[in-house]
Amino acid sequence: MIKNNADITLIGSGIIGLLTAKSLIQAGATVTVIEKNASSQEASWAGGGILLPLYPWRQAQAITDLVIPSLQLYPQISAELIATNALDPEWTQCGLLITQNPDIDVAQKWCTTHQIPAYPADATLFCTLHSKALHPLWLPSIAQARNPRLLKSLRAFLAQSGVQFVENCVLTDITFKNQQVHSINTTQGIFAINQLIMATGAWTGQLCQQFLPTLQLQPTQIKPVKGQMLLFNAQPHTLKNMVLEGDHYLIPRRDGKILAGSSVEHTEFDKSTSPVIKDRLYGFATTLLPALKNFSVTNHWAGLRPGTEHGIPYIAIHPEISNLSINAGHFRNGLTMAPASAQLLTDLILKRSPSIDPTPYQLTRNL
Numbered sequence: 001m002i003k004n005n006a007d008i009t010l011i012g013s014g015i016i017g018l019l020t021a022k023s024l025i026q027a028g029a030t031v032t033v034i035e036k037n038a039s040s041q042e043a044s045w046a047g048g049g050i051l052l053p054l055y056p057w058r059q060a061q062a063i064t065d066l067v068i069p070s071l072q073l074y075p076q077i078s079a080e081l082i083a084t085n086a087l088d089p090e091w092t093q094c095g096l097l098i099t100q101n102p103d104i105d106v107a108q109k110w111c112t113t114h115q116i117p118a119y120p121a122d123a124t125l126f127c128t129l130h131s132k133a134l135h136p137l138w139l140p141s142i143a144q145a146r147n148p149r150l151l152k153s154l155r156a157f158l159a160q161s162g163v164q165f166v167e168n169c170v171l172t173d174i175t176f177k178n179q180q181v182h183s184i185n186t187t188q189g190i191f192a193i194n195q196l197i198m199a200t201g202a203w204t205g206q207l208c209q210q211f212l213p214t215l216q217l218q219p220t221q222i223k224p225v226k227g228q229m230l231l232f233n234a235q236p237h238t239l240k241n242m243v244l245e246g247d248h249y250l251i252p253r254r255d256g257k258i259l260a261g262s263s264v265e266h267t268e269f270d271k272s273t274s275p276v277i278k279d280r281l282y283g284f285a286t287t288l289l290p291a292l293k294n295f296s297v298t299n300h301w302a303g304l305r306p307g308t309e310h311g312i313p314y315i316a317i318h319p320e321i322s323n324l325s326i327n328a329g330h331f332r333n334g335l336t337m338a339p340a341s342a343q344l345l346t347d348l349i350l351k352r353s354p355s356i357d358p359t360p361y362q363l364t365r366n367l
């Protein structure tokens with residue numbers, strides 16, 4: 001058995017795993033992170049980094065309850081990372097233009113309730129766009145993070161803070177003794193366990209069914225949902241703010257590169273890209289922002305979102321196994337909801353009174 005004295009062993013180094021590890025070590029716990037690839041190569045890397053759900057007023061209250069505190073935590077997380085290591089996660093309040101809002105009254109009410117500044121968008125925001133606008137809304141305070149950099153920066157911060165990373169190490173089984181997780185089998189050996197957290201994104205439903213088949217409560221709702229993205233090698237200032245039109249969006253990075261996303265495909269664990277989706281995203285992007293025709297597409301990729309019904313994650317200690325917890329199932333909004341999700345699970349594990357009501361995120365919701 002590999003020596004592992006950590007208070008917490010956490011499987012998965014996506015945004016949910018890394019921010020949960022951060023929250024736990026800052027509360028005084030010791031953490032080992034186990035990851036099947038090199039760190040953070042899955043959904044959290046593949047995502048766009050918009051820090052707001054698309055049309056948040058159409059989402060469940062349980063999503064809003066994680067989104068709003070997370071938005072407040074991001075500036076602090078970004079400042080902390082910049083202060084302690086060189087890599088800037090590029091948290092940027094570039095603003096979000098939502099061009100079509102048939103439900104404008106509901107949208108404005110949601111923004112007012114949650115103190116998110118929202119204005120009718122004026123013509124200057126459209127001067128380079130070819131949009132079919134309907135009650136367009138301008139949200140100047142909405143930010144993005146450059147997610148691949150955020151993940152790298154977090155990993156460096158955590159390693160400096162004493163978190164042990166065991167990478168290229170696949171979880172292959174979980175063993176129990178007296179109704180507790182006793183150890184885990186991995187491709188690098190057997191690890192003793194004090195507390196185990198599954199932050200395994202789209203794989204969580206499958207892993208729990210495979211390794212915890214006798215448990216009544218399962219996060220089986222979590223299924224992979226593929227999303228494809230395109231990257232244009234655009235010049236700085238081609239686009240200043242994020243734009244959402246219909247189901248698709250553009251995200252300008254600080255160095256000028258522009259992402260166009262995304263597809264929503266129920267294709268199991270298949271991460272291949274397709275020419276059909278590439279053409280669709282290219283058509284969307286170059287119609288909305290014709291200047292993009294002048295720039296090459298330098299990357300096209302896909303990631304697997306941890307899909308759940310209504311996009312509500314499981315953030316809970318397992319009711320049948322008290323040293324097993326789950327933080328997974330954030331579907332389209334894991335980057336946005338991660339800070340508050342991490343905080344909530346930390347509160348539950350450390351038996352602190354949580355600032356968010358944990359009820360909607362429990363495994364018992366399937367009963």
Ligand SMILES: Cc1cc2nc3c(=O)[nH]c(=O)nc-3n(C[C@H](O)[C@H](O)[C@H](O)COP(=O)(O)OP(=O)(O)OC[C@H]3O[C@@H](n4cnc5c(N)ncnc54)[C@H](O)[C@@H]3O)c2cc1C
Pocket residue numbers: 011012013014015016017034035036037039040041042043044045046047048049050051052169170171172199200201202203207226227228229261262263302303304305306327328329330331332333334335336337
């Ligand atoms: C195209 C696209 C665009 C998106 N855009 C946005 C956006 O703009 N804003 C937003 O908020 N969200 C966005 N999302 C959603 C967001 O990316 C996800 O909700 C989030 O990344 C989920 O994080 P996670 O840590 O749970 O999962 P992941 O990042 O997938 O991490 C899970 C980790 O677990 C590891 N793992 C799995 N099985 C094992 C095993 N057996 N052993 C060891 N390790 C294992 C995986 O390798 C992986 O590293 C987007 C997603 C996609 C695909």
